[in-house]
Amino acid sequence: MQPDQPLTDKEFDELDQFLLSDQSPEDAMTMDILHGFLTAVVIGPDIIPISEWLPHIWGENRGSDLQFRSEKEGKRIQQLILKFMNEIVITFEAAPKDFEPLYCEHESEGKALLDADGWAAGFWEGVNLRPESWEPIWTSDAAALMRPIYLLGADEIEEEELVQVDDPAKRHKLAIDVEANIPLIYRFWLPLRKTGISPEKRESPKIGRNAPCPCGSGKKSKNCCSQASTTH
Secondary structure (H helix, E strand, C coil): CCCCCCHHHHHHHHHHHHHCCCCCCCCCHHHHHHHHHHHHHHHHHCCHHHHHHHHHHHCCCCCCCCCCCCHHHHHHHHHHHHHHHHHHHHHHCCCCCCCCCCCCEEEECCCCEEEEEHHHHHHHHHHHCCCHHHHHHHHCHHHHHHHHHHHHHHCCCCCHHHHHHHHHHHHHHHHHHHHHHHHHHHHHCCCCCCCCCCCCCCCCCCCCCCCCCCCCCCCCCHHCCCHHHCCC
């Protein structure tokens, strides 16, 4: 399984079932919450190491009550999570406007309405991994882009703001606003995002280890830049 490939439907179902199983903590993220959380990690201002964000997926106890049947299963679930994350990365790199949050739906008075509460809650938790780093957007002209996420996802909002989320139709409208705003939030952070390691993105064929190094040194790839890239 290659982590730089998107999840297949079968893999999506496998991860979904594990998150909902008895092996996973009761307060572990569901797929919609996880998608929102990973989106915030991907498009936010900081490059956050997996060791920092991964435990949050497993709830308040950070996985202390998580049960894998084997080490192999644990690695498998982590790989699925990374593939799910890389799907988000690829979408923003290739076509940010095509990004679609993973929302739930419910019926209200015979109408199918979007339910973005879980997704927004996940994104909000991602923001709160590094709240000080997110501060610039709140003090900028782009602050309004964050407001629908705050209204749907924050643990607490002001009493006078409750009227904005007290009706399924209003929440549906906010869900639409969130989807429209996410590419703009991504664009806000893009020039400010701190340099870090991003998932591999191949736009040209992989260079053979015995082929001439593209840097022009005249050496074989395995003895030049390829060697440097594998040195830690």
